[in-house]
């Protein structure tokens with residue numbers, strides 16, 4: 001498994017290209033939806049599906065004959081090249097099914113669509129942390145702070161925190177633009193939180209608050225990539241923000257493979273090979289992306305491995321882009337999250353000799369505040385003139401949204417022992433994290449019980465990424481339906497059960513292997529039904545295609 005050398009790397013890129021090409025050729029989801037019968041043909045969704053599918057194809061027909069000035073032939077080709085599977089074709093089909101379910105309940109063998117495609121916890125019933133929402137509410141509706149009833153309704157530390165935050169905002173106006181890096185008082189709080197986490201100093205001027213981690217990643221890609229000659233070493237499988245962003249900014253993705261056989265291990269020897277291979281093709285590799293804990297793969301890196309990664313980046317002159325948005329999501333006692341900043345500083349690498357960007361988000365962890373769009377990047381080891389350019393890029397967007405900024409400060413500085421809301425905060429936090437761990441374990445065991453499926457343990461993050469050995473007949477049926485085999489499986493799963501998962505081809509995988517990504521986020525009471533539906537579907541799928 002370790003030995004996926006240049007040719008296989010190229011194979012993967014080619015495979016991705018082929019599928020990309022195919023997906024452009026076959027935009028309509030029709031092929032797989034018209035595929036073999038569902039477990040309960042009497043309640044087949046095909047009749048009602050055909051209605052909205054025909055409306056989709058009408059649209060594409062009129063698109064191609066349009067006399068409007070913008071067509072697929074004259075838009076930026078980088079946009080066409082960019083793909084983002086977690087919100088791709090299968091999700092579009094699911095959304096249409098969901099619409100149709102409202103009026104055609106009896107036509108389907110399921111009552112609801114269960115979105116296991118994206119790490120969006122609150123959309124699946126996770127409750128927000130009360131303290132965070134109290135502070136946000138008070139900051140946004142400041143007159144509440146003058147009402148006597150507020151003291152009965154809100155915790156004292158939320159009231160105190162809201163005052164503290166408002167005092168750092170000019171005019172106490174959360175509806176005003178802020179400094180382009182984010183409100184200084186909030187950056188002070190975040191820097192103190194990083195320092196408490198790592199035991200090494202953090203500078204508020206290194207922090208850029210952003211609307212979630214995604215814009216921060218785009219900003220770094222925009223900074224580093226000038227042309228296809230600039231490359232970014234990226235894990236395969238990877239979260240497709242990276243491949244999409246590299247494509248949009250016109251650079252080259254240089255893949256390195258995580259080793260499924262060793263729990264999605266990251267080997268320095270593979271990094272070296274891929275780096276040398278890219279260099280031999282004239283690509284200047286600018287940075288290494290590491291996602292820890294991993295998405296979609298769920299592994300948590302060991303500290304020793306992290307030290308090797310830091311040393312590798314230092315030796316090779318690479319920026320380390322450390323995606324640490326799942327830093328709170330570790331579920332196994334034998335693993336612990338260590339920030340790359342802490343690891344680098346422990347090795348004696350500092351501001352002068354090591355370039356590191358760490359991404360954090362309010363969307364993940366136990367808070368799951370995806371819709372609030374908050375996050376930051378901590379940028380260290382860049383010269384002051386480059387920093388000015390990053391600041392200029394941030395200032396083109398004026399600033400990130402203020403609620404997201406406030407939340408980013410709260411997640412890095414939650415209630416402390418002795419605070420009024422500490423006990424309830426801890427109960428909410430531990431309840432969410434222990435439930436996630438339980439759900440991860442139950443789903444992992446269920447997946448490992450299915451014929452032809454193997455699933456590494458979810459040590460962290462929010463996903464399982466099982467490998468599925470598809471029967472040859474299923475692969476041929478997928479080819480006949482002009483779709484990737486894993487996408488074929490996922491569409492059939494959706495049609496039969498209403499469960500939405502994402503095909504492995506959207507994340508990249510070793511050529512010839514097939515996977516899907518499933519979140520661990522449906523609430524506990526839904527898990528038994530998901531396991532049953534999945535098991536029943538899988539059995540009938542394998543029976544249908546068994547050699």
Ligand SMILES: Cc1ncc(COP(=O)(O)O)c(C=O)c1O
Pocket residue numbers: 119211212213214215239241291295323325360361362363370374375
């Ligand atoms: C690894 C990783 N990085 C970054 C993001 C972006 O998150 P956001 O923009 O919501 O902060 C996600 C979202 O799922 C992710 O999984």
